[in-house]
Amino acid sequence: xxxxxxxxxxxxxxxxxxxxxxxxxxxxxxxxxxxxxxxxxxxxxxxxxxxxxxxxxxxxxxxxxxxxxxxxxxxxxxxxxxxxxxxxxxxxxxxxxxxxxxxxxxxxxxxxxxxxxxxxxxxxxxxxxxxxxxxxxxxxxxxxxxxxxxxxxxxxxxxxxxxxxxxxxxxxxxxxxxxxxxxxxxxxxxxxxxxxxxxxxxxxxxxxxxxxxxxxxxxxxxxxxxxxxxxxxxxxxxxxxxxxxxxxxxxxxxxxxxxxxxxxxxxxxxxxxxxxxxxxxxxx
Amino acid sequence: xxxxxxxxxxxxxxxxxxxxxxxxxxxxxxxxxxxxxxxxxxxxxxxxxxxxxxxxxxxxxxxxxxxxxxxxxxxxxxxxxxxxxxxxxxxxxxxxxxxxxxxxxxxxxxxxxxxxxxxxxxxxxxxxxxxxxxxxxxxxxxxxxxxxxxxx
Ligand SMILES: Cc1cc2nc3c(=O)[nH]c(=O)nc-3n(C[C@H](O)[C@H](O)[C@H](O)COP(=O)(O)OP(=O)(O)OC[C@H]3O[C@@H](n4cnc5c(N)ncnc54)[C@H](O)[C@@H]3O)c2cc1C
Ligand code: FES
Ligand code: FES
Numbered sequence: 001x002x003x004x005x006x007x008x009x010x011x012x013x014x015x016x017x018x019x020x021x022x023x024x025x026x027x028x029x030x031x032x033x034x035x036x037x038x039x040x041x042x043x044x045x046x047x048x049x050x051x052x053x054x055x056x057x058x059x060x061x062x063x064x065x066x067x068x069x070x071x072x073x074x075x076x077x078x079x080x081x082x083x084x085x086x087x088x089x090x091x092x093x094x095x096x097x098x099x100x101x102x103x104x105x106x107x108x109x110x111x112x113x114x115x116x117x118x119x120x121x122x123x124x125x126x127x128x129x130x131x132x133x134x135x136x137x138x139x140x141x142x143x144x145x146x147x148x149x150x151x152x153x154x155x156x157x158x159x160x161x162x163x164x165x166x167x168x169x170x171x172x173x174x175x176x177x178x179x180x181x182x183x184x185x186x187x188x189x190x191x192x193x194x195x196x197x198x199x200x201x202x203x204x205x206x207x208x209x210x211x212x213x214x215x216x217x218x219x220x221x222x223x224x225x226x227x228x229x230x231x232x233x234x235x236x237x238x239x240x241x242x243x244x245x246x247x248x249x250x251x252x253x254x255x256x257x258x259x260x261x262x263x264x265x266x267x268x269x270x271x272x273x274x275x276x277x278x279x280x281x282x283x284x
Numbered sequence: 285x286x287x288x289x290x291x292x293x294x295x296x297x298x299x300x301x302x303x304x305x306x307x308x309x310x311x312x313x314x315x316x317x318x319x320x321x322x323x324x325x326x327x328x329x330x331x332x333x334x335x336x337x338x339x340x341x342x343x344x345x346x347x348x349x350x351x352x353x354x355x356x357x358x359x360x361x362x363x364x365x366x367x368x369x370x371x372x373x374x375x376x377x378x379x380x381x382x383x384x385x386x387x388x389x390x391x392x393x394x395x396x397x398x399x400x401x402x403x404x405x406x407x408x409x410x411x412x413x414x415x416x417x418x419x420x421x422x423x424x425x426x427x428x429x430x431x432x433x434x435x436x
Contacts, residue, residue, distance in 0.1 A: 007303035009348040032346075039305060039344040040325055048303060054349060104414025106339045106392075107326050190327065190413045 011054045015061065015141070015168070021053045023143040023164040031055050031166055033076055034110040036103075037119050044121075061114070061168065073170040075114025079103070079127075082113055092172070093281075094179035094198050098130035101183070104190045114167045117151070120159040123257060128155070129198040129217035130181055132225055134172050141168040155222055177202050177211075180281035182274040183218075186261060193218045195267045197274035201238060201282065209233045214275070219254050219267040228253065229275070238284040244276035287347050291316065292360025302348030307331045309347050310357060318358035318387040329415035332388035333357050337399075339392045341414070358387035361394050370397050373432035374425070381419035388415050389425060397432045405430065 009032065012018035022029055032038055032052035041048050055061055061076035064085045071092070073082060083100030086092040103111060116127045117138065128151075136151045142164045148171070149157075177200040185191035196217035202210045212233040217223035232246040251271045256264030287298045291314060298309050305324070310316045310333070320330040324343045331343045334356040361368050367375065370393040380386055389412070396403055396411045403411070408429045409422070417425065 007301065007346075009302040009346055011349070035346060035349070036326055036344055039346065043325060052303065052346075056349070103326070104329075105411060106329070106332065106341055106414045107344075109338055110340065110344065189410070190416075 007048045007050060007052055009052045009054055011057055013057060015058050015166075016143075018053050018055050018058060019141060019143045019164070019166060021051075022166060025051045025053075025163075027163045029053055029163065031114075031118075033112040033115040033118075034078065036107055036111040037115060037122060055114075055166070056112075067174075069174050071172045071174060073113055073172070075117075075167045075169055076112050077114075079108040079111050079113065079116075080105070083108070091174060091176055091179060092134070094130045094133060094181040094200060095127065095172070097181035098126035098183075098196075098198070101181075101189070102126040102193075113170060117154070117170070118158060118167050123221050123223075124192040124196075124218040125223065126181070126183060126193065126196060126217065128223040129196050129215035131170060131172065132215035132223060133179065133198040133200040133213040134177075135175075135200075135213065136173075137171045139168045139171065140165050142166070152225070155224075175202065178282045180278040182277040182281070184270055184274060194262050195219050195270050195274055196223070197271065197278045199275075199278040199282070201233065203238065207237050209236060209238050216254065216271065219256050219271065221257055226250070226253075238279055238282060240276045240279040240284050243279040243284070244272040247272040247275035288351055289347065289355060290353070291355045292357060298347065300347055303346045305343050306333070306345040306347050306350050306355070307342040310342060310355075316357045316359050319391075320384060320387065322384070327414070327416065328385070329388040329392060329412075330385055332391040332415065334391060334395060337395070339395050339414075356391075358390050361390060368394060369432040369436045370394050370429065373428040373435070377424045377428040377431060379420060379424035379428045385415060385417040385419075389417070393425075393429050393432070396429065397436060401433060401436070403429070403433060 010021050029051040030049045032054045055076050061074040063074045065072040079099040083096050086096045116125045138154045139148045179200040181198050183193035183196045185193050198215045200213045204210050212230045214226040214229045216226050228250050254268045256267035258264040289296050307321045322328045322330040326341045326344050332339050333342045336353050392415050408426050
């Protein structure tokens with residue numbers, strides 16, 4: 001069995017120290033957060049970087065700041081810590097479920113939200129669709145400065161981000177929406193999701209959908225919004241059966257990814273059922 | 285410069301690469317063979333150890349990041365030279381079959397029994413999501429955890 005060897009690990013004591021180390025080592029280095037993806041490189045037959053900059057000891061990357069209009073999440077916050085911190089904020093149910101039900105308890109205590117968003121090759125990331133439907137932004141940092149961009153934009157550029165950049169934090173606006181995360185693992189728990197539907201809606205007093213964001217993960221290589229379904233929901237009462245019917249009519253726009261455990265067509269076929277579950281979780 | 289690790293209270297050193305998974309150093313250098321490298325992916329839990337009290341799959345932990353931590357393997361869980369409550373309960377419930385998963389089960393359940401005295405059957409099942417057993421069907425393991433919780 002191949003096991004990872006021959007990478008050096010620098011434990012950065014501060015954010016500037018991490019950015020300096022990443023900048024100096026260039027393409028030879030990468031951030032090391034929870035390691036739950038990196039340490040499995042040999043199983044994927046991928047080489048390790050020769051230098052890792054461990055970011056787990058940097059205090060500001062562990063902070064979760066809850067303000068009245070925004071929540072800011074440091075990139076090295078673990079899934080477990082995030083699920084605990086957001087548990088009482090019902091507008092973030094989608095993110096609490098994404099962070100709190102992925103993987104297994106030990107992995108949730110190691111894997112970070114930054115690692116979840118930064119791993120280009122990982123299609124089944126739970127927090128990506130959850131944060132897409134919450135209209136999240138991210139802040140990226142390098143020795144030269146900082147930049148704040150939409151998560152959607154980050155997903156298109158993350159694989160070509162120049163060496164030296166680090167995902168620093170995630171900024172999620174608070175809009176009082178009702179949200180839900182529906183995922184289908186092959187076993188009841190502990191597996192990657194076959195498909196994910198994340199839903200965020202705002203409703204008027206009569207229960208009509210004023211605005212909707214729906215995102216789909218694990219079906220295609222990168223999670224994305226389902227804008228035609230969002231349009232179909234707006235203006236109507238939220239109804240789980242009708243939402244699933246609309247999803248069934250529109251699911252043809254997805255091209256599922258094939259894998260040894262799940263055929264491509266199956267990932268698309270289960271989408272209407274997941275839309276029904278997500279809408280039903282909002283009491284419709 | 286070598287790695288300096290504290291395992292079951294002993295201060296040990298290793299010259300392995302810093303990124304080497306802790307499991308390999310535990311087994312191959314320190315001859316602590318309780319933890320098993322089965323999947324090396326974080327799915328099965330056979331390699332579970334306590335790091336600063338937290339159940340952690342040692343296949344995913346680079347040795348360099350375990351420096352300055354308290355590492356406890358299944359070999360170090362005995363209390364005053366005797367079995368700890370979950371070990372006693374697993375034996376009393378005749379829970380073990382092939383035994384491959386058990387070092388990891390003992391580590392995860394030792395943590396559960398010591399940190400969550402109110403844990404229910406569902407809590408136990410959830411806590412074992414990352415400990416796969418191919419033999420037992422889990423029921424006797426869960427019974428043993430309930431027994432350990434009731435008797436501690
Ligand atoms: C058994 C198992 C089951 C899992 N199940 C699920 C699941 O159901 N759902 C799910 O979403 N995830 C799951 N995961 C987690 C998966 O590994 C994630 O992608 C994880 O969140 C990665 O985070 P990490 O902190 O471990 O990243 P690492 O392994 O440390 O890093 C991953 C990549 O991201 C880069 N990186 C990390 N942090 C940053 C940063 N701040 N800025 C820039 N780049 C960065 C690294 O350089 C590396 O390329 C599972 C993992 C395991 C082991
Ligand atoms: S060998 Fe580490 S979890 Fe399976
Ligand atoms: S007793 Fe055989 S794998 Fe659990």
